[in-house]
Amino acid sequence: MKTFVIANQKGGVGKTTTTINLGASLAKQGKKVLLIDLDPQANLSSGVGFSQQFARESWNNTETAPYKSIYNVLVESTPIASTFVTTSIPNLFLVPSHLSLAGAEIEMVNMLSRETLLKKALSEFKEPFDYVLIDCPPSLGLLTINALCAADQLIIPIQCEYFALEGLGQLLETIKLIKSVNAGLEIGGVVLTMFDSRTKLSESVVNDVREFFKETVFNTVVPRNVRLSEAPSHGMTIAEYDPNSTGGIAYENLAKEFIKRFG
Numbered sequence: 001m002k003t004f005v006i007a008n009q010k011g012g013v014g015k016t017t018t019t020i021n022l023g024a025s026l027a028k029q030g031k032k033v034l035l036i037d038l039d040p041q042a043n044l045s046s047g048v049g050f051s052q053q054f055a056r057e058s059w060n061n062t063e064t065a066p067y068k069s070i071y072n073v074l075v076e077s078t079p080i081a082s083t084f085v086t087t088s089i090p091n092l093f094l095v096p097s098h099l100s101l102a103g104a105e106i107e108m109v110n111m112l113s114r115e116t117l118l119k120k121a122l123s124e125f126k127e128p129f130d131y132v133l134i135d136c137p138p139s140l141g142l143l144t145i146n147a148l149c150a151a152d153q154l155i156i157p158i159q160c161e162y163f164a165l166e167g168l169g170q171l172l173e174t175i176k177l178i179k180s181v182n183a184g185l186e187i188g189g190v191v192l193t194m195f196d197s198r199t200k201l202s203e204s205v206v207n208d209v210r211e212f213f214k215e216t217v218f219n220t221v222v223p224r225n226v227r228l229s230e231a232p233s234h235g236m237t238i239a240e241y242d243p244n245s246t247g248g249i250a251y252e253n254l255a256k257e258f259i260k261r262f263g
Contacts, residue, residue, distance in 0.1 A: 197223065
C-alpha cells in the first residue's frame, strides 16, 4: 500500500478535484483506492456522493451505526477501518470528513505524538489497498502535518495561473522539517491544473513549473473544463459524469501515468 498526500497551501488549485478524479480513474483501471478527506469543508466527501446512507454501508458498521469520520480517528482513536465508506465506483472507498474536524487541531494540541496520529491509524489496518490518497485543507496546520507525516509521497497540484508558485517555498520548507519525523517523504509528482489553451500565460506557467521541478512534473496537463466543475454538484466524479470530456480524458491519462510511475 502506497500513501500519497495531495497538498498545496494555496487554495483553489484543483487539489480536491485532483484527489477525487485521480482516485476514481485509478479505481476504474483496477486499483483499489482509499480516499481520506482531511479537510473540514468535506468537499471530497460530497464530491463522491457521500451521505449518511453511504456511511451505513461501511464494511464494519451495522445498519443503524452512527456516522464515523476522520475526526473520530484522530481525536477519539477510532479504528480507521470502521470509518470506511463505499462509493458508487467499485474499488473506490472513502474515509469521510465532518464539520467537527474544524476544531480538531485545538483538541489535538495536547495529545501525545499529535503529528503522527494519522500515521499510527494507517499502520494499524491491513486492508489490501493499492493507493491511499489524502486530501488536505489549504493550510499548513496540524491536519496537513499529520498527512505529510503519514504519506510516502507528496503530490502537488499547481494551477496554470499568475500566482502559481506562490506559497510553494513555505511548503517545501515544511517538507524539510517533516523529514525529521517522516524521513521517507518525497515529492512524488506535480500536477498542472486549470490549463487554458487560449492564453499565453498558461503556457508560460507550464514552462516555469517544468523548469523548477524538472521530471517531477507529470506530462499530463489538466485543462480548465466546465464539466469538471459541474460533476461535484451531482455528487459524481468526472469518470461517471462525463468521462469523454477533456477533463475526464486528462484524469484518465494522469491515472495511467501515475500507475506507470508508482506501480
